[in-house]
Amino acid sequence: MRYLPKSPADREAMLKAIGARSIDDLFAPIPAEYRLNRDLKVPRQMAESEIVDWFRERSRENGDDLTSFLGAGAYYHYRPVIIDSLISRGEFLTAYTPYQAEISQGTLQSIFEFQTMISELTGMEVANASMYDGSTAAAEAVMMAARLTGRRSVAIASSVHPEYREVLATYAHHQGMPLSSVSFTDNARLNLDELEKSITDDMACVLIQSPNFFGTIEDVAAIAEIAHQRGAMLVVSIAEAVSLGIVEPPRQADIIAMEAQSFGVPLGFGGPYCGVIATREQYVRQMPGRLVGQTTDRNGKRGFVLTLATREQHIRREKATSNICTNQALIALMANIFMTIYGKVGLRELAKQNLAKAAYAAQQFGKHAKLLFSGAPRFNEFVVQTSEDPYAINNRLLEQKIIGGFPLKKFYPELGNAALWCCTELTTRASIDAAVSSVAEGERLAKSSKEQADVQEVVR
Amino acid sequence: MTHITRKATRHVNQNEGLIFEKSSAGKAAWKLPPLDVPEVDTARLLGSSERRDLGNMPEVSEIEIIRHFTRLSTWNYAIDLGMYPLGSCTMKYNPRVNEVVSRLDGLANGHPYQPEKVSQGALRILQTLSECLIEITGMDAITLQPAAGAHGELTGLLLVRAYHHSKGAPRKKILIPDSAHGTNPATAAMVGYAVENLKSNAQGMVEVAALASQMNEEVAALMLTNPNTLGIFEQEIHKIADIMHAKGGLLYMDGANMNALVGKVRPGDFGVDLMHLNLHKTFSTPHGGGGPGSGPVAVKKILEPFLPTPVVITKPDGTLGFEYNRPQSVGRVRAFYGNFGMFVRALAYTLANGPDGLRQTTEDAVLNANYIRKGLEGVYDLPYSTPTMHEVVFSDKVQAKKGVKTMDIAKRLIDYGFHPYTTAFPLIVPGALMIEPTESEPKEELDLFIEAMKFIAEEVNEDPQMVLAAPHTTRVSRLDETAAARKPVLRWKPDQ
Secondary structure, three states, X not given: OXXXXXXXXXXXXXXXXXXXXXXHXXXXXXXXXXXXXXOOOOOOOOOHHHHHHHHHHHHXXXXXXXXXXXXXXXXXXXOXXXXXXXXXXXXXXXXXXXXXXXXXXXXXXXXXXXXXXXXXXXXXXXXXXXXXXXXXXXXXXXXXXXXXXXXXXXXXXXXXXXXXXXXXHHHHHOOOOOEEEEOEOOOOOEOHHHHHHHOOOOEEEEEEEOOOOOOEOOOHHHHHHHHHHOOOEEEEEEOOHHHHHOEOOOOOOOEEEEEOOOOXXXXXXXXXXXXXXXXXXXXXXXXXXXXXXXXXXXXXXXXXXXXXXXXXXXHHHHHOOOOOOOOOHHHHHHHHHHHHXXXXXXXXXXXXXXXXXHHHHHHHHHOOOEEEOOOOXXXXXXXXXXXXXXXXXXXXXXXXXXXXXXXXXXXXXXXXXXXXXXXXXXXXXXXXXXXXXXXXXXXXXXXXXXXXXXXXXXXX | OOOOXXXXXXXXXXXXXXXXXXXXXXXXXXXXXXXOOOOOOHHHHHHHHEOOOOOOOOOOOHHHHHHHHHHHHOOEOOOOOOOOOEOOXXXXXXXXXXXXXXXXXXXXXXXXXXXXXXXXXXXXXXXXXXXXXXXXXXOOEEEOOOOOHHHHHHHHHHXXXXXXXXXXXXXXXEEEEOOOOOHHHHHHHHOOOEEEEEOEOOOOOEOHHXXXXXXXXXXXXXXXXXXXXXXXXXXXXXXXXXXXXXXXXXXEEEHHHHHHOOOOEOXXXXXXXXXXXXXXXXXXXXXXXXXXXXXXXXXXXXXXXXXXOOEEEEOOOOOEEEEOOOOOOOOOOOOOOOOHHHHHHHHHHHHHHHHHHHHHHHHHHHHHHHHHHHHHXXXXXXXXXXXXXXXXXXXXXXXXXXXXXXXXXXXXXXXXXXXXXXXXXXXXXXXXXXEOOOOOOOHHHHHHHHHHHHHHHHHHHXXXXXXXXXXXXXXXXXXXXHHHHHOOOOOOOOOO
16 A cells, blocks of 8 residues: 555564564454454555546536536635645645644744734634634524623524525524524615514524625625614624625624635535634634634744633533634635735725626626616625526526526525526626526527417417 | 754744735735726725725735745644654545545536536545445444534534434433543533533543443433544443443444544444544545544434435436435535535545555554554553553653653654644543554654654653753744733734
8 A cells, every 4th residue: 555654574573563463463452243354345446547537537527617607605716826836835734733833833823814814804803713614604603692692592684695594503403592584675685674673682693694695785784783782793694705805894793704715715516615703802702713823932032822722622621612623724724825815906806806797797687687686786696587497597508518597496485586696707708698698598488488378368 | 952863953944924014015916817898886886885995915926925835834844744643633644646636627616506417526426435434434324514523523413412302302411431532522512412421440441330320311322432532442342332222322433533443343333323534534634734624424324314414315317416305304514515625535545545455554553553652661651551552642650750741741852853742631641642653654753753752751851951941943932822812912913
């Protein structure tokens, strides 16, 4: 086995040194009746070239030549090549959690920079080193709000990513936290009247997403005011991190739970991604996850350490703020490098291109089909309602190697034939025009067959 | 410091400030293509939601970024540099072909919501890995969704709860041995269970009589790490399982130490009802400075109905798909399907090994740990003489008499070119030195490690002050953690 650095003679010599006759002696503690006396039924040992071929085949089966209009919590942005050059350095890739600070300063300083940039971009005072992803970050942020307020119930906007809501439901169920849902109005923004009516003095927090699942930017200030008046916290989830380049961050929030996948992390069929929680300094001791802090060594030299560990499971055990241990450090490093590359000016320009592409596409689609939720600002996603079933549209588009918008039926049956379309800086005008003309053709056909049906109705 | 010559030596490394300290207006590392659609009036589109200022974000050029992160990287220790004997962490070699295949276009750029028709490759990977892991653990079904070991524990206990709930009541308590990892009790609390500690016996194993007396209809499950955190295989595992099952309880296995078992024995065969694996330990996916991990949960048939949604199924037409309609499911524990990139790497590792390679890997891991144990016995105190598997736990009892604790020895080990072992637990060994070499170490590296540990023991006798001040060769000396926690500085600010 090519990963194992021992010759048969080495093994013999080591066994002899130990005083064992054979390797079986070392497995004697396992009761004989349970020992496996056969080969595992897994594929046979493969050469490296065979492994590459096997996965190449899987890659091809996975549509490696498609243009996509999918967003909905996972975004296709350009990843500058130096991200992979740098994260592939063995010193980052093959290091453990930086508990031994003296020989982990590289990881620690980079996390400190990550925390700083996330704080800057979210308008919060502090950010942690990462959470698993946006969905679990949102759930943990809600738990954090419950600890901070000593209250239990939660109001959740139904425009929060449906899978984030499902995760929160799983987490909250066993904490005995009642969840209630607040709907959206015809501009897709949170229904403020409904929030005002449903909010109670037992409410720990209101959870919204902005831009929300439909791409619409929420009126965060108005929501914060309602929540704060009743002593509830406002937790804001951000699933599309690039929006922070041009959309005012939810500064009125108490806790922000973010998904940083858009910052240089590959789509990767859903993971690994990079969640992160940001908040105000006064709440930091109830924050879950790892934190890096600045300090000095014995000679007064600046250095960094994992800090405030008394919140964490390895010290507090069952009284910890969360059970989280391993997080997403290498993915946070990708996001860190991405933020460094685009920086203060580039991130805004990048976000602006996203805005322009989506605005153009929405306008083009709007000529042939119904654009839902106009009337409130959006970032890079929009909802198109058609006469034709979006699954049928997508089947047709797939023949042109295009993956169309995300059909919303699965989560919002009340929206009928609606789909959520996403454009990023990588979406070309040509592909937008191709998708629009296919949708337009479908709408023409649907319209003319409906007219024919109407005519027949009249004739009858 | 006379001894430090065999493995490590000092060399120049570069100083480097924070990236913000290199920033100046007008520098850039980015370039966007010309916009092929009309420019937009951002004020008109966004109104008061438009952001005007991005705060103190850096402005630097590409070469500066390359140098910045390369310099930082050289301040880290890594498996690629040498032995990383952190007990319970299984710091093994991370094969590079794993990195290559996970970056193939169709996998790296696959969207989680793309139609199933064009997701067959990803689904096949999920299915093949699932089949391999089910066979390796001897279980019946699996979910790959949990994002890390602790997340796997959470999922596992949700399954336990759902199972008992279906039988009438979720029960109240989880039994956890005093040797357990801190995530176990933290997880139990998150799922709403009370934690009851289980004392270990003189051999470092579960006290079966105590278990029998503590087990009753209020106990939902026992969370057991096997081999435990002392590296000891629970020899009375069948009795433990029987005691749990007789009172309707479940046996949960924390698979953190699965590297001692793969291909030699299967938890499903010795009575485990459910367990999580750590793909970032046993299955070679890189730790990356603290993640991403992946914590699949494998279960026996009785728990299958409760697995998180969705699950991968073979459809009547032979293609693969996701099934969402599972009424008894505990729900979702993460958006999408889990840390897919880690599944690709873990499967590549499994394919590179095959059944023979996996078995040899386990044998070498156990051989290495026993070789170290033999080499250091008599030099460091061995609190439990019970045979150990893939890791060995010594204590600083001898050295503590000179005022030198396990952490000091660990820090001195850095000067010899090694990463320290684990010092934080098991809690039942005061001053523990928890050493797990994994299979990835050649005999030469192990000999150097043993030699270094012996030298340090001598140094403790001759010059304890020198050991207490270690490390002596790193960029920074011991850092003031108390000050860091008392007045936390968690971000850079321009006025600093």
